[in-house]
């Protein structure tokens with residue numbers, strides 16, 4: 357029974373199939389909202405699913421000069437990383453299915469596995485666009501990773517625990533959005549950077565460098581990367597929403613809050629044009645990190661004074 | 664058991680065809696046109712016509728594309744590039760020739776530097792005449808190409824695959 361339970365957790369409910377489908381659904385919401393804001397009708401509801409099936413059924417070209425093992429393995433690792441991260445997050449308002457002290461750190465690193473794999477996949481090929489995309493992907497990773505992490509650790513300091521389950525049980529009655537607005541903003545923009553959505557989509561700027569690190573991927577590999585991105589979108593939204601927006605006690609609240617957050621992200625996507633990669637780095641290190649650190653200092657002093 | 668396998672394979676085929684019809688990603692290549700046709704293609708991709716409704720998306724990389732939209736009469740310089748881009752696309756792939764030039768050389772017919780049509784270089788699946796064809800005509804042509812993938816319609820025109828269906832489109 358225990359084994360069956362574990363397999364179910366890994367393959368169906370929070371881990372596998374469910375998260376993939378939820379990821380596709382959220383991708384559709386993202387594209388549909390974007391289209392609506394641009395005065396278009398937008399894709400049909402099954403569009404992301406059709407895209408993925410079509411890509412999976414397509415021939416996979418392994419270009420010359422790549423290491424074939426890496427070329428085939430990296431998309432799988434990326435997908436595995438985002439799916440594993442879901443095990444530690446409170447998806448659909450339920451408590452996380454696995455949890456141990458310090459799982460927040462593990463989750464954040466599992467989430468950056470996707471970006472790392474994309475960077476490696478890009479630099480694995482000889483194509484110049486892939487290489488440029490890979491450089492930008494990794495540069496962006498180094499710029500948003502620290503502030504994003506710091507902003508997720510803000511709630512952890514308040515609660516005094518690095519366990520996601522503890523933090524979410526605390527935030528259910530506290531809107532940290534009000535007491536840590538800077539952390540929330542940085543986390544939100546960090547999520548946009550993580551998913552390489554506009555305005556932080558310099559790594560895959562299709563008007564400049566074709567498709568960035570993904571240029572040489574066709575068929576299965578590209579489909580897996582897309583699925584991983586969808587899963588990461590859901591996990592990231594869940595993390596930020598449950599940390600900063602008053603937690604989520606039931607599935608309805610989960611849907612409401614994550615979709616609200618997605619709406620804000622789509623709004624930013626339509627309003628702001630793409631930043632250059634040096635502007636992205638500047639944004640994070642000059643403003644993002646410093647502001648979060650100032651907020652941290654305030655919090656620590658406040659804690660010291662209060663106790 | 665054999666019946667089951669057959670049924671399964673059929674269902675898989677149907678799902679694949681459904682996905683292909685509903686998610687054609689296009690790549691746009693100018694093989695020496697006067698730019699008129701390209702402007703019409705870009706117009707067809709603007710929010711006014713909103714091709715994302717049909718799942719059509721413009722991709723930059725040939726590796727991601729399913730449909731190659733070609734314009735122009737293929738100059739000798741571009742012929743090699745056109746062939747290379749076609750080879751880079753993964754199977755299954757389709758080619759749509761857009762504009763009179765892409766069909767026959769059009770106004771450039773007989774020039775010393777022109778191959779005279781896309782089909783002289785790579786196999787073409789659909790032809791859209793017009794100088795230039797309107798965006799509606801381009802959308803209709805691509806739609807007819809996709810509709811010809813459905814098994815029912817393929818049975819009607821058994822020999823259509825090699826030379827493609829002529830999409831009869833008035834522009």
Ligand code: SF4
Nearest residue numbers: 696697699762763764
């Ligand atoms: S068909 Fe007409 S518009 Fe198109 S490339 Fe030829 S001359 Fe230009």
